[in-house]
Amino acid sequence: MKIAIQAAKFKPYEADELRRSMATFKAKGVVAKLRDKLIDGMTANGYTQAFAERIFKQLEGFGSYGFPESHAASFALLVYISSWIKCHYPDVFACSLLNSMPMGFYQPAQIITDAQAWCGSARGRH
Numbered sequence: 001m002k003i004a005i006q007a008a009k010f011k012p013y014e015a016d017e018l019r020r021s022m023a024t025f026k027a028k029g030v031v032a033k034l035r036d037k038l039i040d041g042m043t044a045n046g047y048t049q050a051f052a053e054r055i056f057k058q059l060e061g062f063g064s065y066g067f068p069e070s071h072a073a074s075f076a077l078l079v080y081i082s083s084w085i086k087c088h089y090p091d092v093f094a095c096s097l098l099n100s101m102p103m104g105f106y107q108p109a110q111i112i113t114d115a116q117a118w119c120g121s122a123r124g125r126h
Helices: 002-007 010-023 031-043 049-065 067-086 089-097 108-122
Strands: none
Touching: 002 010, 002 031, 010 031, 031 049, 049 089, 049 108, 067 089
16 A cells, blocks of 8 residues: 555555555456556556556565455464464364365265374374
């Protein structure tokens, strides 16, 4: 938002629109609507076309995968806890994955095969 306000002279509500468009990272093309406005604003303020386009590409890229810091902290905690459970209780971890089916990217047979390997390597830790 600061880049849009400072470099392209967006009004705060326009910068917020850019922020919201990046927050809808699953919606294709939402950020692209603001491309011309951002690039035109930046070039009008002395930035080169190439630099403005690189900035937009970075914003667009973030819009494809980024999420707010609060989500990142929650996700990091979930990953840490999941990894700890997988390391110390692989059978419980596998069971929880199976109970969450369908997940769309792992088949139950693969989870069971992996669990057999996890549990075999976890023997002797407790």
